[in-house]
Amino acid sequence: MRIDLSRPSPPSDDKRWKMVSASMRRHGHKASSLIETLHTVQEAFGFLDEEAIEFIAASLRVPLSQVYGVATFYHFFHLKPPGEHACVLCTGTACYIKGVPKILQALEEEFHLKPGETTPDGKVSLMTARCVGACGLAPVAVFDGEVVGNLKPDEVVQKVRRWKNDES
Amino acid sequence: MNPEEIQTIAANQRKAKEQVPHHICVCTAAACLSVHSDEVKDALSDEVRKRGLEKECKVKGVGCMGLCSKGPLVSIETDGALYQNVTAKDAPEIVEQLGQKPVKRLKCSTKIPFFQNQKKIVLENSGVIDPDRVEDAIAAGGYDALIQALTAMSPPEVIEEIFASGLRGRGGAGYPTGLKWSTVSKAVGMHKYVICNADEGDPGAFMDRSVLESDPHRVLEGMIIAAYAIGAEHGYVYVRAEYPLAIKRLRTAIRQAERLGLLGKNILGTPFSFHIEVRLGAGAFVCGEETALIASIEGRRGSPRPRPPYPAESGVWGRPTLINNVETFANIAPIIRRGAEWFSSIGSEKSKGTKVFALAGCINNTGLIEVPMGIPLREIIFDIGDGIPNGRSFKAVQTGGPSGGCIPEQHLDTPVDYESLSKLGSIMGSGGMIVMDDTSDMVEVARYFMEFCLSESCGKCAPCRIGTDQMHRLLDRIVKGKASIHDLELLEELCDVVRSTSLCGLGQTAPNPVLSTLRYFRGEYESKLVDVAEAVKKA
């Protein structure tokens, strides 16, 4: 076992680690800045891998299992790389009442895609959000950051299919 | 800066505004943005520039105007016209008609009950000011209350004023705000904290997001006044990471307030200092519970701990901590500015002031409304909300999200206040109001909320962790026609146990959607049951 009590250097010279290091420095490398740091890493890299978690744990002097426990407690954090495209379906009450379950069912039937999963070709990740706050437009999805409302199941299926075929 | 300098900013801003005859306000809150109000705003600006009208007409982005279902919304401040469903293509016509007859095709009447029956305190500046400009906020009376509190009132006087106003926590439970402040102010300890809970987690609720997107300075002002009253030097706003726009505007507002000396060291030249940091939530509903929220701010898993000790005594870092939600803080400045007596004249006997609701589901006017406490539910749904679309009939309204309940037709004349709603088996909650028409299946609705609680349970205490899962399985069996009367009996038993024995509010209230639908729609459950032998076969 390696025993190294100095603050570790970033896993690689990828420039994005500079952002992460700066964020930790701004918070004085306090253990309490763990969640803020995880946010920064995810923003920079899209997800949290083992390397990142080990680096953060050593830098903030938080036990490995605790970092992992925090990262898996909060649904906002992802431990696997996301697909090229993200389809986030709102599952808030208004969207539920107005038919999101049917959209989810359609995606599962068509692509065997369940919330939290990515298609095997790595093209599309399906996620759910508790409420994106656009209840007036229910049911709502966020396609790569763009909020789209009043959706029907086949519209979402077609959007995913276009993504899979590299059409926009 | 000192108070006079702030007042100068306000005066200059008002003067500058008077010099421009036309103001076009485009809603740039999340719902309108999602239907491309940013493009509308750009088109309008281009059009104004093309016609060389920059001096006579200003186009600005403002916060939420409320009627989200008709977005994008554009208002012409001087003409008093409101336009709905505006697209970029409409820009030339809108600019053409400035100061003349409004464009009929796009007009949205402001005489309708949706606008007439509201009473705006928290949202008074939403849709009016540019949330990205502190000067706009100041010109509209922002930070007046802070100046008043810091220069003319002692901390106990501030607390007394809030106490006398009768304001109760808007996060759901309705605890008297003045009492909470007074408890924290009396707590022994050097360092105290103020936390603004903006982890709005109820699915179908977007009040706090809208306030932060539309008028962030109002929230900061409330927090600063609270910090002055209880003697805190540090504060956090704990906001959902799912609200990027609200976070951006909040951060901008903090920077602006710091620049003007409204936040930070020696506020307004007084000895009082207060710093605010933004902390991002990460998708955990349970973090709305105050001890879980504190754990999360401290960088840990958001698991609640048993109370006492309450945060007022031992909160973040073990220090006395005041936690209020966004809407509560947004009420503070108006109370200080206009007095407790004015505030307590609004609302009902035990519930003072107004309440913001997010109206959604099967209702014509979806969006954000603010109404005086005590208003009957019927008025909200059928006048302000304009009733049920597609010729369907009303079945129930869900308030309070996963901790609340469904209220049926026969109770629609109930006044909206904390006590009346809890008597009906629901709660005020943070303000989500989801309307369901006669096509909604109430057992499925109950299953939906149980699924939510199950996936949001932190897993610490056994009754909530396992009980929500078992209840969800039972509800699923009932929906799928695989359950017998024994399953329904077990469901009711588990509701009782989980409610009475869970560690925190999430578990204690998780059975509410089941209990309230059982209370009013028991027949729907029973009609799905099959006999015992059948149920065994389908297992």
Add this chain to the structure above:
Amino acid sequence: MSSQVRILTFKIDDRDVSAREGETILEVARENGIYIPTLCHLEGLSSTGACRLCIVEIAGRPKLFPACVTRAEEGIQVITQSERLTKYRRVILELIFSERNHVCSVCVSNGHCELQNLAQKLGMSHIHMRYRFPSLNVDASHDRFIMDHNRCILCTRCIRVCDEIEGAHTWDLMGRGVDARIISDLDQPWGESETCTGCGKCVHVCPTGALVEKGKSASEMAKRQQFLPYLTLMREEKE
């Protein structure tokens, strides 16, 4: 410590009892030989109030209180046994049994298990809800110990003893709700953990057969927990 400790008097089940200020209801009950069931609580570790089996009533208050974290107050009347409490404790225990795969007959801790003992003590002859039958792993990668997630009740004693007493913090909880699970380091096999000292404290504080020593066959795994109050006391003395 200050020499002036306030003494409180109150009642547990109609018996007059006294407590030092700051003592929990559970501590006072145990000093007086009054039984309150517990599962996540263990003397010498911090209390979490998670299993809810130690709930008691306080006369005049509608809520229930976990005795392990509720401090004694002057004049209160604590009720540790009532029809309501018996029912609630039993249902909670049934929920715990329904959660994972507790098969007592083939467990190395059979006969020495706190969960099993409680079932008997609370008169739980069967459970009246459905078992969940989740699919869970057994981690036998460690040289000397085994972690069987099928028998884990998420009491977190292992996490607490590893963090508070041993200081290694090898264990923690991942995920949440009914999917929460005890992990070592980055959810790695225990045997590959870089932080585990192999001290075995977690094994001995585990109330069930989730953490056990290797090489034991059914019913052979008796646990030793006497070391815990001793270690805690010695550490306090040093401070």
Add this chain to the structure above:
Amino acid sequence: MSKLRLATTWLDGCSGCHMSLLDMDERLIVLAEKVDLLYGPLVDFKKIPKDLDIVLIEGAVSSEDDLKKVRKLRKRSKILVALGDCAVTANVPAMRNSFGVDSVLDRAYKENAALNPGVPDEIIPALLPHARPVREIVPVDVFVPGCPPPADVIFYTLCELVEGRIPDLSEQTRFGK
């Protein structure tokens, strides 16, 4: 007074509970003065009799066959006893539940078979998706946990039932005993 009519059955279990029953030794003779054993693995009678007073069930409900049997026994009995952990909790037989029927059958009849690997489809009654405790199928009047329940406990249980009382067993036996 006429003797009580007793039946026993052995579903998905190891027969240990019946062995324990036999371990009552000479007390069996005492019981025989009060009850007639009419059906079960210990007697050579193939049909389930009617009007039973007491039925002891060993084992979990695992197959279509078990299902039929337990339903019929319930219909024909006054007091139904879940005898032992398998009947009470599904116990060891339930350890297959998280794997699914197909992989369990493959493991037993293909992967571990030296001769003629293949899942039999005629001799073996079809397995249910889950092995389940008896009370999930039919109402149970008395639960006797234990793996197996000791002979003393079985004796006590039967004596109480003969006297028309429902026994309290909490002090005497438990899961896994």
